[in-house]
Amino acid sequence: MSFDFNQHLVLQNSLVRLRPLETTDFEPLKAVAFDPAIWQFTITRADDAVSLAAYLAAAMHERQAGKRYPFAIVERATGKLVGSTSYYSIVPEDQRLSIGYTWLGTAFQRTGLNRAAKHLLLSYAFETLQYERVELETDSRNLKSQQAMRRMGATEEGTLRRHRLTQGGYRRDTVIFSIIRPEWDALQQSVFKEYDARG
Template sequence: MEYSRDVILENNRVRLRPLESSDFEYLKRIAFEDEIWRYMTTLAPRNNVELAAYVAQSIRARVDKQRYPFVIIDRETGRIAGCTSYGNIVLADRRLEIGWTWLGTEFQRTGINRAAKHLLLHYAFGELDCERVELKTDARNQKSREAMVRMGATEEGTLRSHMALPNGQRRDTVYYSILRPEWDELRQTVFHEFDSRG
């Protein structure tokens, strides 16, 4: 993964481009709803200062080659709908994780998340030549777990007391994956409306 390269991905529903500091102005319109952050390991931003710090930290993670954050742009409205990232990138093992995803509540359950996942999976298995893409979520996040299964990911197991939460509690984390041999079928079924090969 070339962290210095600006990766721009697009299908008929969404456009993904690298997160920039100027995106703060658009993100603050959608980021201050507690429900968005309920199961995240990141403290929910409560004001402009905390959101600006979140954006800066995400951009710093790219500079430090820890994570590659994108904004998700709804092509129907031209508005930023949320953020997502590649992380835990180990190209020597040909694997990475898709995560750190959040959407403004008005963009949830609209197909935008699935469209964004299509682009990230397509790039991971195509350009980055991955054999495995991982996803994970809080075991209590039933909506996220169902979404991962609907997109064809396989549940692999639960890591107990895996991550610390901002409130001091610990969460159990459920891991999912999609493997390269599964991708061709998924792009023609689950993701067919976004895939030009459809």
């Protein structure tokens, strides 16, 4: 199934709501984005007003270009905007896509919100789009991210050496993980069993 970048896609479960990221999210995101620790291993930063505005502008541009679909992550219990995540590298002919550009405010990390967001993105990819493969990638130095991917049942496939140019001109090694369609039913019944996709 092709992916419509113009659609207003909203996904929710018991913990989070994902809705399209907008430039008007600048003010609420300021409350959670301005922590340099969040951006230590990311390709770009958004920890001050200038870089956050640039981050949002780039996300909007990439959506319009059909390269990335960025979401705002909203905590359902409070209605707070707590971070962002995206679909990207969407290849309908190969029935695969990537999930990434994911970050949450420090206070919302290790609370289950990241896994809840991943549950929604994986559910939509496998059940609605009927895709066969979802990829996730992270900086080889980001051990916390790698552990989170393993805990949610993703398989580590290897390291792409000197794969991407990142902030400060550093050329990073990228660790690639994936989840494939035949694994999804079992993961729903184990890792993701606490989430009610109907919300």
